[in-house]
Amino acid sequence: MKINSKYVQGVAAFALLISMNACKPKDAGSVVSGDAASKVYVAPGKYDEYYNFVSGGFSGQLSVYGLPSGRLLRVIPVFSVDPEKGWGYSEETKPMLNTSHGIVPWDDLHHVSMSQTNGEIDGRWAFANGNNTPRVARIDLGTFRTSEILELPNSGGNHSSPFITENSEYIVAGTRFSIPPDDKNGDIPINTYKDNFKGTISFVSVDKENGNMDVAFQIQGPGVNFDLSHAGKGKSNGWFFFSTYNTEQASTLLEVNASKRDKDFIMAVNWKLAEKLIKEGKGRKQKTKYASNRFDDNTHTATSTIKTEVTVLDMKDHPGLVYMIPCPKSPHGCDVDPTGEYIVGSGKLAALIPVFSFDKIQKAIAEKAFDGVYDGIPVIKYEAALYGEVKKPGLGPLHTEFDDKGNAYTSMFVSSEVVKWNVKELKVLDRVPTYYSVGHLMIPGGDSKKPTGKYLVAYNKITKDRYLPTGPELSQSAQLYDISGDKMQLLLDFPTIGEPHYAQGVAASVIKDRSVKFFKIEENTHPYVAKGEGEAKVFRQGNKVHINLTLMRSHLTPDNIEGIKVGDEVYFHTTNLEQDWDVPHGFAIKGALNSELLVMPGETTTLKWVPLKAGMYPMYCTDFCSALHQEMSGYVRVSPAGSNVPISFSTGTNLAKSDAPVPNTKK
């Protein structure tokens, strides 16, 4: 009887446990298994296995995490100013944020692509898009700094970008918001969208040697919204695929008016043909205005150039250049599998995932299996392009990444899950919950020809109850999954900066040994460099005062400066004379209305300072550099306008008379 009652209790407890789990199926306890911690533990002093470059979304920056630990290694300022690093505040970096509208100090960075060679990530550069004031940026993965920002003409927001071809010939940019082209009058009624608005995609060439970007050509067509894209690869190299929505061409209440058609399009662009047409001079020259900003690692200075012309190909004028492929319900993700044969469109409002076949698309084009035209562009019959559909994968499919075993992983925004399916068999194999509302996914190499198969990261839009509360605004988050087995296993949550969209990952070995440790002082060609304290000086040019100042553990040279007057524009050109790794110096002065500077070894960078009243202004090193860091400081004396205090500067010699040293008789 006793045994019986125990038995009953046990069953009851078990049932309770089950029912509790059933009520809260997404309780972390039920999905994280015991060995998760050991799989993400990277011991102190050890390195992570992968670099993970994650878009910072509305922060405008690019973050760098280590995987599998989820440790934040760095935030690289790209489109947004960063007073910590002087980015956008120093005289040298201000031009980086210049546009045809002037300096735009913020943007919305959504997607990251890394440069590729033969379809594999080569670790040279990362590219990122600015979604608001349309721009693309190139980040040098030797210095982990933004080297270039290029504005995009004829664009109203750059979303389907900066996806890359398999040998980094081009990155693309497609306008999210169609607008009247730059050479047409934009001062027209909004409801003339269908007649006057154009959709433009840009092919931005990338120089093989130095990575420099240029708008090689643009392709212009009907006003629609371009959403995402991916280059063909392998057999489909030479083609680019873009998802479109709002083919209804609505300009108000898009939520309803752009969701009417049963199918929008995946747009296939033959970019090799476009290249040929441009070479043959078939492009139309169009007047416009856009900024090309480049940073030089020898002068440590950016220059901004305004360009005034772009070459355009009109979609309907060049048969064979562009085809439309119907894709259900406002497709979002547009992803190409590692073989280049399968193109996955994710209709975000659809209850299925269509997979198109590159071979079938080619056959349909050859046989003209068309279903009419859209604004003069042939529309391929859905069935003629379709390889098959993944039925009932989940709700709200958004983005797909691939592993090395022929599987695809699609994020489901509405049902908050990752669904693993076999590309050839179109069969769902596994599903795991995300916390919550997953957007992009990332597998290291997952959109290249050589994906890995160990980890997947889900980037979530909502965290709700996942972390300690921090007021109304909560962290966004990433979640790491082990995908090496048949079943996906959740390993780790980690918070991210801004809102993470797309990301890239690569084995640490591809990048880490190429990391720049310092800039060689011998190669510094900044016009105001001081190569040694002997070259440090202060000189006046009218109301401009230039201070060529050196930083070395643990003093500034000069550290006593007099003769500055109210009304002067003072330029501190600071040179860090150190020549070793991990010895940056900082520079700050009281009352500066801009920022501090962080100066890397061998670098020269400039802070502009306009003192507004007479007085004594301390300056100091902000980056704890040595045991005598607190001593690394100095004074600037500011006199009233019109005063006749002469310019003087020194280090170590401007002593009170009573402190003057006894002359040294020894040698």
Added chain:
Amino acid sequence: MKKLLVLSLVAFLIAAFASCGGSNNSESTTDETSEAEASKTEIGNPSYDPHRGEGKFTSVELGATIDLAKADLGDKVAKVKCTSCHKTTNEKLVGPGWSGVTQRRKPEWIMNFITNTDVMIDKDPEMQAQLELCLVRMPNQNLSDQDARNLLEYMRKNDGVK
């Protein structure tokens, strides 16, 4: 029987602990020995030669007279990379003055120290003592071999070699 059980349990626990210790190197980490760890040896390490120092230079040929061209190049290097912290007199600035250094130190020691700075600060007992006085570790200024040789010649000139 009971004893045996306890014993085997203890043995099992020990085994479990041992394996825990051994599994610190999880698969996910790349195995890198940090440079600092490798170079840290006990003071008084008999493998360290306090006269030659440690580094790539085993013997340095000095001319009977000064090579002025080399010394001038060395002067240029010094102005960019050294004189922020070192005076050419015997006065200490951040680091000690250079006067007499070529008499105090062998040429091999000087060239090794200015090119293999971190390792020698850690190993050389006199440099350890000096660190206690200066409190700032001399940075590695990444001199080329040629720079280092020219700098040595400049130091000789500074010490009055004709």
